Amino acid sequence: MRTLTxxxxxxxxxxxxxxxxxxxxxxxxxxxxxxxxxxHDLAALDVAAGEGRAIVSVFRGQPRALPLAIRMMERHPxxxxxxxxxxxxxxxxxxxxxxxxxxxxxxxxxRPGPGQGVNYAPGVWHHPLIALGAVSDxxxxxxxxxxxxxxxHVLAGDPVARIL
Amino acid sequence: MRTLTxxxxxxxxxxxxxxxxxxxxxxxxxxxxxxxxxxHDLAALDVAAGEGRAIVSVFRGQPRALPLAIRMMERHPxxxxxxxxxxxxxxxxxxxxxxxxxxxxxxxxxRPGPGQGVNYAPGVWHHPLIALGAVSDxxxxxxxxxxxxxxxHVLAGDPVARIL
Numbered sequence: 001m002r003t004l005t006x007x008x009x010x011x012x013x014x015x016x017x018x019x020x021x022x023x024x025x026x027x028x029x030x031x032x033x034x035x036x037x038x039x040h041d042l043a044a045l046d047v048a049a050g051e052g053r054a055i056v057s058v059f060r061g062q063p064r065a066l067p068l069a070i071r072m073m074e075r076h077p078x079x080x081x082x083x084x085x086x087x088x089x090x091x092x093x094x095x096x097x098x099x100x101x102x103x104x105x106x107x108x109x110x111r112p113g114p115g116q117g118v119n120y121a122p123g124v125w126h127h128p129l130i131a132l133g134a135v136s137d138x139x140x141x142x143x144x145x146x147x148x149x150x151x152x153h154v155l156a157g158d159p160v161a162r163i164l
Numbered sequence: 165m166r167t168l169t170x171x172x173x174x175x176x177x178x179x180x181x182x183x184x185x186x187x188x189x190x191x192x193x194x195x196x197x198x199x200x201x202x203x204h205d206l207a208a209l210d211v212a213a214g215e216g217r218a219i220v221s222v223f224r225g226q227p228r229a230l231p232l233a234i235r236m237m238e239r240h241p242x243x244x245x246x247x248x249x250x251x252x253x254x255x256x257x258x259x260x261x262x263x264x265x266x267x268x269x270x271x272x273x274x275r276p277g278p279g280q281g282v283n284y285a286p287g288v289w290h291h292p293l294i295a296l297g298a299v300s301d302x303x304x305x306x307x308x309x310x311x312x313x314x315x316x317h318v319l320a321g322d323p324v325a326r327i328l
Contacts, residue, residue: 023222032292039222054218056246056305058187058203082220084303128196139248139303141220
C-alpha cells in the first residue's frame with residue numbers, strides 16, 4: 001500500500017491540477033476609495049461547456065478520520081470545481097492528472113493552509129472532500145448544465161493508498 | 165439626516181435585492197457517500213450579459229468605524245455580485261432597489277449573521293463593502309466582460325444617512 005504524504009499547497013505544485021485560490025501572490029488593486037483591496041480573478045472557472053453555467057453552493061463536510069484509505073477518485077469532465085473553506089479547520093486535497101483513471105502512483109496529496117482554496121480544472125481526478133477535525137463548510141463554485149459531469153474511478157486493491 | 169437601523173438578514177426581507185447565501189432553508193442532499201451535504205445553487209448568478217463570465221476574487225475590507233455616513237451607492241447593471249464572508253467578523257449591507265438613483269428614504273440596511281452571504285442582483289444599488297471590527301476577507305463571485313458595469317451615485321446632502 002502506498003502512503004501519501006500531503007505536500008504544502010503552492011500554485012506551482014498544484015498547477016497541473018488547477019488553481020490555488022489565495023491572496024498571496026495574486027494580482028490586486030484598491031477599490032472602494034481604498035477601503036477594500038480586490039484580489040482579482042483567482043481561478044480559471046471553466047463551466048460553459050455544453051450550455052453550462054456557474055453556480056454557488058455550500059458543501060458541509062463531515063470530518064474524516066486518519067489514517068484515511070483512498071479508495072475512489074472522481075472527475076468532472078465538463079467543468080471546473082472550486083472549493084473555498086469557510087472555516088480555519090484543516091482539510092486535505094488528493095488529486096491526479098487528467099487522462100486515464102489513476103493508479104496509486106499517480107496520486108498527489110496537498111495540505112491547504114489558512115486562507116487557501118483550490119479550483120480543480122475540468123477532468124482532474126480528485127478525492128471527494130476531506131474535511132478534518134470538525135464539520136467544515138466550503139463555498140463551491142462549479143458547473144450546472146446538461147450532460148454527465150461526474151465520473152468515478154474505484155482504485156483496485158484494498159486499499160491501494162492511504163494518508164496517515 | 166436619516167439613521168439606518170440594520171435589520172436581520174433574511175431571504176424574505178432581502179428578496180427585492182437578491183439572494184441570501186446560507187444553508188438554512190436551502191435545498192440540500194448528501195453526496196460523497198454521505199460524508200458531505202451539498203446545499204445546492206444558493207444564488208442566482210447573472211453574469212452572462214454582453215459576453216460576461218463569472219470570476220472568483222477575494223475582497224479584503226478594512227474595518228469601518230461607526231457611526232458610518234452613507235455618502236455613495238453603486239450598482240453593477242450588467243451582472244450580479246456575490247459576497248461570502250471568509251471570517252466570522254461582523255459586517256453590514258446597505259441596499260436600494262434597482263431603478264432611479266436612491267434617496268435616503270430608499271436605503272435599507274442589513275446585518276448578516278454568521279454563515280450568511282449575499283448576492284446582489286444586477287442593477288441593485290449597494291454600498292461598498294462595510295467590514296466591521298477587523299480586516300475581513302470575502303469571496304466574491306461577479307462578472308468579468310466588456311462594457312461599463314459600475315455606476316456610482318453620490319447621495320445629496322452631507323451626509324443624508326448614517327448607521328450608528
